[in-house]
Amino acid sequence: MCRRPRIGRGLASLILAASISASWADEVQPSFTTRALRALNESTPVGLLPREARQPGWKGWFADLWEGSKRNFKGGDAGLLLPLFTFHPAYKYPNRDDNNNFPYGVGYARTLVDGKDNERMVYALAFSDSHYDFQPVLGWAWLARWPLFGSVKGGLGYTAFLTARADANYLPFPAFLPLASIGTDRVTFYGSWIPTTEVLFFFARVTLPQNDSSPPVERGDRPAGPFGAGFARDGSPRTNLLYAGGGWVNTDASGIDSVAAGNSWAPVGGFRHFFTDRLAVDVAASRSSHSLDLNDTRLGTFDLLPVTITAQYHVPTYRGLRMYAGAGIAYSRITGQDMPGFSLSRDSFSPVLQAGANFRLTDAMVLTGGLTVNFPRHQLYRDGELQGTVKLAPATFGLAVGYAF
Numbered sequence: 001m002c003r004r005p006r007i008g009r010g011l012a013s014l015i016l017a018a019s020i021s022a023s024w025a026d027e028v029q030p031s032f033t034t035r036a037l038r039a040l041n042e043s044t045p046v047g048l049l050p051r052e053a054r055q056p057g058w059k060g061w062f063a064d065l066w067e068g069s070k071r072n073f074k075g076g077d078a079g080l081l082l083p084l085f086t087f088h089p090a091y092k093y094p095n096r097d098d099n100n101n102f103p104y105g106v107g108y109a110r111t112l113v114d115g116k117d118n119e120r121m122v123y124a125l126a127f128s129d130s131h132y133d134f135q136p137v138l139g140w141a142w143l144a145r146w147p148l149f150g151s152v153k154g155g156l157g158y159t160a161f162l163t164a165r166a167d168a169n170y171l172p173f174p175a176f177l178p179l180a181s182i183g184t185d186r187v188t189f190y191g192s193w194i195p196t197t198e199v200l201f202f203f204a205r206v207t208l209p210q211n212d213s214s215p216p217v218e219r220g221d222r223p224a225g226p227f228g229a230g231f232a233r234d235g236s237p238r239t240n241l242l243y244a245g246g247g248w249v250n251t252d253a254s255g256i257d258s259v260a261a262g263n264s265w266a267p268v269g270g271f272r273h274f275f276t277d278r279l280a281v282d283v284a285a286s287r288s289s290h291s292l293d294l295n296d297t298r299l300g301t302f303d304l305l306p307v308t309i310t311a312q313y314h315v316p317t318y319r320g321l322r323m324y325a326g327a328g329i330a331y332s333r334i335t336g337q338d339m340p341g342f343s344l345s346r347d348s349f350s351p352v353l354q355a356g357a358n359f360r361l362t363d364a365m366v367l368t369g370g371l372t373v374n375f376p377r378h379q380l381y382r383d384g385e386l387q388g389t390v391k392l393a394p395a396t397f398g399l400a401v402g403y404a405f
Contacts, residue, residue, distance in 0.1 A: 043142040043157070045069040048112075048120070069140070072122050073110045078315040079207030080323050080355055081107025083127040084189075087200040098254065103127040103201070104373040104395040106355035107137075108313060108325045111207055113185065119143045119155060121205075126327065126353050130199065132254045132393040133166035134351045134375045143181055155181035159192065208318040238404035241272040243368055245400025249288040249304070255391035256380065262291035268398045272312070272368075280312045282326060282354070284372070286396060292339060294380075294387075300339030304394060306332040306374055308352045324370075326354030332376035332392075341383055344390065348376035361401075369399035 030038075041047065045068025046054065046061065054064050083103040093099055105127025112120045121141040129135040139161025145153040159179045164170040181190045188205045247268045253261035270284030285307045292299045310328030330352035334344045356370020373395040380387045 043118075045072055045120070045122075045140060048072060048114075069122055072112050072120055076110030076112040076120070076122070077207045079109050079111055079205050080315070080325055081109050081123055081125050081203055081205055082355060083107075083125070083201075083203045085202045086130060087202075088130065089198055092198045098257075099130045100128055100132050100252065100254070100393075102252070102395075103129065103203075104353075104371060104393075106325045106327075106353050106371070107203070109205055109207075111205065117145050117153075119145055119157070119181070119188075125203075126351070128373060128375065128393055128395075129165065130197075131167065132252070132375070132391045135163060135165055137161050137163045139163075141179055143179060145181070148182070151184045152182065153184070155179075155188075157181075206323065208315065208321065208323065237274075238364065239274040241366060241368070241402045241404050242270075243272070243366070243400040243402030244269040245369070245398060247286060247372075247396045247398030249286070249290075250395045250397075251290055251304070251392045252395075253292070253390055253392050255377075256294070256388040258293075258295045259380075259388075259390055260293040261390075261392055262293075264288040264290050266396065268396065268400055270400075272402075274314075278314050280314060280324075282308075282310045282312050282328075284308050284310075286398075288394075289336070292342075292344075292390075294342075299342045300337070302334050302339065302344060303336035304332060304376075304392070305335060306330050306352075306376070306394065308354075308372060308374065310352060310354050312354065314358075320360040321357055322359075323357045324354070326352075326356075328352050328354075330374035330376070332374065332378075332394075334378055343381045345379040345381075348378055350375040350377065358402075364404050366402040366404055367399070368402050370397075372396045372398065 044065060046064045048068040048071045049064050054060065083105045086101050086103050088099045088101065105125065107123055107125030109121050109123035114120060123139055123141065125137040127135055139159050141157065141159040143155035143157030145155040148154050157179050158176060160176050162172055162174050164172045177192045177194060179190060179192050181188050183189050186207050190203050192201045194201060245268050247266050248263065249266050250263050251261040253259050266286040266288035268284065268286045270282060272280050272282045274280045287303060287305045289301060289303050291301050308328060308330045310326035312324045312326035314322050314324040330350050332348045332350065334346045337343055352372065352374040354370060354372050356368065359367040361367055373393065376392050378390050378392065380390050
């Protein structure tokens with residue numbers, strides 16, 4: 001009788017002690033879900049902030065996310081993203097030859113490698129999607145990396161981004177995809193699987209060493225000019241570039257079943273003006289002749305004359321080489337039509353993307369070139385009756401010599 005209260009008090013004490021121990025154990029060794037969420041949070045831009053500097057609550061988390069993204073952008077190395085290939089599996093796309101396998105476009109990235117050798121990247125990317133339509137992407141990527149051989153490393157991680165597509169009426173939506181990589185700190189190849197469409201998307205990042213300009217060619221110890229050229233004789237920087245050359249225009253037409261367009265060489269010329277050391281505006285034009293086929297029948301030929309205006313961002317010079325990315329608007333005009341019974345509407349405005357590089361030859365001479373892709377849409381008529389819209393999506397690979405002044 002006398003022991004029962006003691007046993008009761010002892011049992012209560014054990015329960016209380018067990019509860020305290022359990023609470024303490026939860027703090028010291030949280031559940032797998034909690035640990036996974038914490039690890040995921042550390043892989044976001046929030047992970048760039050010290051724990052003591054982070055703000056509480058969900059509003060604070062978004063504030064930390066923004067602050068971490070800014071730190072990644074300011075502290076990361078600048079580089080270009082180059083879309084390479086889109087793989088459409090045959091079991092999912094029996095007409096995959098009609099899909100766009102070459103997503104021509106360009107992106108700009110700021111990449112930061114943290115103390116654990118993990119790669120953190122904020123980026124903006126735009127390209128020609130599977131239906132030859134313009135698709136922009138703004139996102140974040142994180143990859144854990146492991147050494148493979150030499151300076152080559154493999155990585156696994158994810159990317160979270162905001163995008164918009166023509167087949168979704170360009171309404172912005174978020175997405176979260178797995179990401180794998182192989183490469184070095186300077187050149188890396190990435191691959192991602194899109195489960196909703198079962199498509200594989202491959203792209204590359206090129207990041208040259210930053211702020212490592214090559215010695216000037218003719219001006220003693222003067223630094224390199226804005227786009228890889230030197231300074232004028234009076235000491236003023238050369239902020240203008242007039243260039244001319246040629247290019248190969250690839251017009252992989254779509255939009256109407258069995259429509260196809262031929263490729264062609266084209267003269268290319270333009271003018272570029274630098275407002276700052278990094279920012280420039282480029283105006284360029286070209287003219288090319290193409291054939292147009294429908295249902296394996298040659299309809300005739302036409303001339304394509306696009307005029308593009310782009311804003312360009314130039315990364316720091318490395319040994320005379322300077323990469324750039326650009327985006328803007330293109331006006332495309334169809335002329336010289338020789339298609340009996342058929343005609344294309346003449347005018348089209350569309351987005352335009354650029355990726356390229358400049359290489360200094362002398363103080364005043366610059367070699368410039370790269371990729372320009374735009375997205376004109378022209379209506380095809382047969383004896384005045386509308387047949388549909390032809391998506392030409394011309395991609396021009398150009399090379400020119402410029403004079404800086």
